[in-house]
Amino acid sequence: MESTILIDAAGVSKIHNRGKPDEVAAVRDASLRVRRGETLVLKGPSGSGKTSLLSLVGCMARPSAGRILVEGRDVAKLPERFLTEVRRSTFGFIFQQFNLVRDLSVQDNVLLPLFPLDTRLAEMRRRAAAVLEKLSLAGKSQRKVRQLSGGEQQRVAIARALINNPRILVADEPTAHLDSRLAADLLDILSGLKAEGKTILIATHDPYIFEHPLVDRSIEMHDGRIAGAATP
Numbered sequence: 001m002e003s004t005i006l007i008d009a010a011g012v013s014k015i016h017n018r019g020k021p022d023e024v025a026a027v028r029d030a031s032l033r034v035r036r037g038e039t040l041v042l043k044g045p046s047g048s049g050k051t052s053l054l055s056l057v058g059c060m061a062r063p064s065a066g067r068i069l070v071e072g073r074d075v076a077k078l079p080e081r082f083l084t085e086v087r088r089s090t091f092g093f094i095f096q097q098f099n100l101v102r103d104l105s106v107q108d109n110v111l112l113p114l115f116p117l118d119t120r121l122a123e124m125r126r127r128a129a130a131v132l133e134k135l136s137l138a139g140k141s142q143r144k145v146r147q148l149s150g151g152e153q154q155r156v157a158i159a160r161a162l163i164n165n166p167r168i169l170v171a172d173e174p175t176a177h178l179d180s181r182l183a184a185d186l187l188d189i190l191s192g193l194k195a196e197g198k199t200i201l202i203a204t205h206d207p208y209i210f211e212h213p214l215v216d217r218s219i220e221m222h223d224g225r226i227a228g229a230a231t232p
């Protein structure tokens with residue numbers, strides 16, 4: 001049977017600048033399990049380690065200590081090439097500033113995470129067309145991102161996160177730069193993706209997200225540590 005635990009992190013720490021005067025323990029002895037299909041929120045004050053923990057479980061960074069299983073595979077010590085492969089095939093990332101390339105077209109922005117995958121251009125364009133259709137951007141694929149409204153840019157950022165058909169979506173402060181209408185739109189889109197079976201991890205300060213019915217579980221971080229139990 002397929003395991004219901006997608007991510008199983010145990011005793012994870014991330015120390016920056018170890019042994020130097022500016023040493024920082026961004027994450028301390030954190031243990032966390034994420035179930036397939038759930039939406040989990042990491043909350044806590046600025047600097048409490050939310051982004052750092054998301055980066056570790058999202059295979060964007062490596063822990064200084066501890067074990068991180070992603071779909072049963074220990075990623076903490078994987079060589080860079082394999083870590084990149086797990087990241088690309090498993091995760092989609094939505095960043096607070098969208099991180100789009102403003103002078104590239106919508107289609108090219110959405111395709112960026114596929115490079116340098118060994119995928120044919122025609123297949124890549126077919127996939128881009130499908131995600132743009134899904135996010136009501138089909139008519140905008142050749143527009144430059146800088147010509148789009150904030151809401152459209154947000155949807156391009158989500159389309160880009162979906163291009164690899166990831167099983168897990170990671171969103172870091174996704175409503176930080178959105179007005180309340182766009183924040184509501186974003187959560188509607190995330191709710192639709194959850195209904196399709198995506199697992200969603202969100203780091204946020206935004207009480208609007210904490211209280212949204214999309215969220216199954218919240219975990220609080222303080223000073224790099226997870227407060228309370230973080231296992232389902």
Ligand SMILES: Nc1ncnc2c1ncn2[C@@H]1O[C@H](COP(=O)(O)OP(=O)(O)OP(=O)(O)O)[C@@H](O)[C@H]1O
Pocket residue numbers: 016017024025026044045046047048049050051052053203
């Ligand atoms: N690359 C780095 N080098 C040194 N220190 C870092 C690095 N990345 C993060 N830190 C430090 O680790 C701590 C946790 O930062 P992190 O960004 O994970 O917190 P956060 O809870 O996401 O904060 P925010 O809500 O402000 O985004 C902070 O003290 C931060 O300054």
